[in-house]
Amino acid sequence: MSSELSQKIAALLGLIETQGSLEILLYVRSSGGKSLTANTVAKDLSMTTASAERELALLCGRGFLTVTLGSDLRYAYRPMKEDVDAVLDELVQLWSRDRESVVRALARSEDPIRAFANAFRFRPGDDDG
Numbered sequence: 001m002s003s004e005l006s007q008k009i010a011a012l013l014g015l016i017e018t019q020g021s022l023e024i025l026l027y028v029r030s031s032g033g034k035s036l037t038a039n040t041v042a043k044d045l046s047m048t049t050a051s052a053e054r055e056l057a058l059l060c061g062r063g064f065l066t067v068t069l070g071s072d073l074r075y076a077y078r079p080m081k082e083d084v085d086a087v088l089d090e091l092v093q094l095w096s097r098d099r100e101s102v103v104r105a106l107a108r109s110e111d112p113i114r115a116f117a118n119a120f121r122f123r124p125g126d127d128d129g
Contacts, residue, residue, distance in 0.1 A: 005105055008087045009094065013105045015062050020047065021055045022106065025064055026092065028056075028077045035074035 005013075016022050027045060028036055042052035056075045059065045063080035067073050079085060095102050 005094070005101060006087075006090065008083075009091050010105060012084070012087050012091060013102070015064075016059075017106065018055070019103055019106050020051065021059060022091075022095075022102070024052065024055045025059055025077075025088075026095070028059075028065060028075055029088065031077065033076060033078075035068055035076040037072045037074055039072070041075075 013022075016025060023045060024041055027041060038053040038056055039049050041047075041056065042049040045052070053073075056065065056067075056073075060067050060075060064077065064084065065075045066078045067075055079088075091102070
Protein backbone atom coordinates (compact mmCIF):
# COMPACT_ATOMS: atom_id res chain seq x y z
CA MET A 1 0.00 0.00 0.00
CA SER A 2 1.28 3.46 -0.83
CA SER A 3 2.69 5.46 2.03
CA GLU A 4 0.22 8.15 0.93
CA LEU A 5 -2.72 5.96 1.99
CA SER A 6 -3.49 6.67 5.61
CA GLN A 7 -5.07 3.98 7.75
CA LYS A 8 -8.36 5.90 7.69
CA ILE A 9 -8.37 6.09 3.89
CA ALA A 10 -7.48 2.39 3.63
CA ALA A 11 -10.32 1.52 6.02
CA LEU A 12 -12.74 3.67 4.04
CA LEU A 13 -11.68 2.04 0.77
CA GLY A 14 -12.29 -1.35 2.38
CA LEU A 15 -15.93 -0.33 2.82
CA ILE A 16 -16.23 1.13 -0.66
CA GLU A 17 -14.53 -1.86 -2.34
CA THR A 18 -14.81 -0.92 -6.05
CA GLN A 19 -13.80 1.93 -8.29
CA GLY A 20 -17.40 2.17 -9.51
CA SER A 21 -18.66 2.58 -5.95
CA LEU A 22 -16.05 5.23 -5.26
CA GLU A 23 -16.96 7.17 -8.39
CA ILE A 24 -20.66 7.02 -7.48
CA LEU A 25 -19.97 8.09 -3.90
CA LEU A 26 -17.86 11.05 -5.01
CA TYR A 27 -20.46 12.00 -7.62
CA VAL A 28 -23.38 11.92 -5.16
CA ARG A 29 -21.27 13.76 -2.61
CA SER A 30 -20.51 16.51 -5.14
CA SER A 31 -24.23 17.07 -5.78
CA GLY A 32 -24.38 19.48 -2.84
CA GLY A 33 -26.93 17.53 -0.79
CA LYS A 34 -29.29 17.06 -3.74
CA SER A 35 -31.06 13.69 -3.91
CA LEU A 36 -30.38 11.69 -7.07
CA THR A 37 -32.05 8.67 -8.64
CA ALA A 38 -30.15 5.62 -9.85
CA ASN A 39 -31.21 6.52 -13.38
CA THR A 40 -29.61 9.97 -13.11
CA VAL A 41 -26.41 8.55 -11.63
CA ALA A 42 -26.24 5.86 -14.32
CA LYS A 43 -26.76 8.34 -17.12
CA ASP A 44 -24.24 10.87 -15.79
CA LEU A 45 -21.58 8.23 -15.08
CA SER A 46 -22.18 6.18 -18.25
CA MET A 47 -23.19 2.94 -16.55
CA THR A 48 -26.23 0.72 -16.50
CA THR A 49 -29.09 1.63 -14.20
CA ALA A 50 -28.88 -1.85 -12.62
CA SER A 51 -25.21 -1.28 -11.73
CA ALA A 52 -25.97 2.14 -10.29
CA GLU A 53 -28.88 0.75 -8.26
CA ARG A 54 -26.70 -2.03 -6.83
CA GLU A 55 -23.82 0.32 -5.92
CA LEU A 56 -26.13 2.98 -4.46
CA ALA A 57 -27.87 0.36 -2.31
CA LEU A 58 -24.50 -0.91 -1.04
CA LEU A 59 -23.30 2.62 -0.25
CA CYS A 60 -26.57 3.32 1.52
CA GLY A 61 -26.27 0.11 3.53
CA ARG A 62 -22.73 1.03 4.55
CA GLY A 63 -23.84 4.37 5.94
CA PHE A 64 -22.57 6.76 3.26
CA LEU A 65 -25.91 7.66 1.70
CA THR A 66 -29.53 8.01 2.73
CA VAL A 67 -32.45 6.91 0.62
CA THR A 68 -35.88 8.52 0.30
CA LEU A 69 -38.90 6.70 -1.05
CA GLY A 70 -41.10 8.26 -3.70
CA SER A 71 -41.94 7.42 -7.28
CA ASP A 72 -38.23 6.50 -7.48
CA LEU A 73 -35.64 5.82 -4.81
CA ARG A 74 -33.59 8.98 -4.30
CA TYR A 75 -30.12 8.88 -2.76
CA ALA A 76 -28.27 11.69 -1.02
CA TYR A 77 -24.85 11.94 0.60
CA ARG A 78 -25.35 11.94 4.37
CA PRO A 79 -22.77 9.76 6.12
CA MET A 80 -23.76 8.23 9.44
CA LYS A 81 -20.40 9.07 11.00
CA GLU A 82 -19.18 12.67 11.13
CA ASP A 83 -15.51 11.91 10.47
CA VAL A 84 -16.25 10.22 7.13
CA ASP A 85 -16.48 13.55 5.32
CA ALA A 86 -12.99 14.61 6.43
CA VAL A 87 -11.52 11.27 5.32
CA LEU A 88 -13.33 11.58 1.99
CA ASP A 89 -11.77 15.05 1.58
CA GLU A 90 -8.34 13.40 1.96
CA LEU A 91 -9.34 10.66 -0.45
CA VAL A 92 -10.51 13.17 -3.06
CA GLN A 93 -7.15 14.94 -2.89
CA LEU A 94 -5.29 11.64 -3.24
CA TRP A 95 -7.63 10.52 -6.06
CA SER A 96 -6.86 13.71 -8.00
CA ARG A 97 -3.06 13.35 -7.74
CA ASP A 98 -2.44 9.59 -7.43
CA ARG A 99 -5.43 7.68 -8.78
CA GLU A 100 -3.28 4.59 -9.36
CA SER A 101 -2.62 4.09 -5.62
CA VAL A 102 -6.32 4.32 -4.88
CA VAL A 103 -7.21 1.88 -7.66
CA ARG A 104 -4.57 -0.59 -6.41
CA ALA A 105 -5.93 -0.36 -2.86
CA LEU A 106 -9.46 -0.90 -4.16
CA ALA A 107 -8.32 -3.91 -6.18
CA ARG A 108 -6.93 -5.47 -3.01
CA SER A 109 -10.22 -4.89 -1.21
CA GLU A 110 -12.12 -6.64 -4.04
CA ASP A 111 -10.60 -10.04 -3.21
CA PRO A 112 -13.68 -12.32 -3.26
CA ILE A 113 -12.46 -14.51 -0.40
CA ARG A 114 -11.84 -11.46 1.74
CA ALA A 115 -15.24 -10.03 0.84
CA PHE A 116 -16.91 -13.31 1.84
CA ALA A 117 -15.04 -13.42 5.14
CA ASN A 118 -15.87 -9.77 5.88
CA ALA A 119 -19.54 -10.54 5.51
CA PHE A 120 -19.29 -12.50 8.76
CA ARG A 121 -17.22 -9.99 10.75
CA PHE A 122 -18.72 -8.41 13.82
CA ARG A 123 -17.98 -4.72 14.15
CA PRO A 124 -18.11 -2.64 17.30
CA GLY A 125 -21.41 -0.84 17.45
CA ASP A 126 -23.28 -3.49 15.45
CA ASP A 127 -26.43 -4.16 17.39
CA ASP A 128 -27.74 -7.32 15.78
CA GLY A 129 -28.66 -8.90 19.06
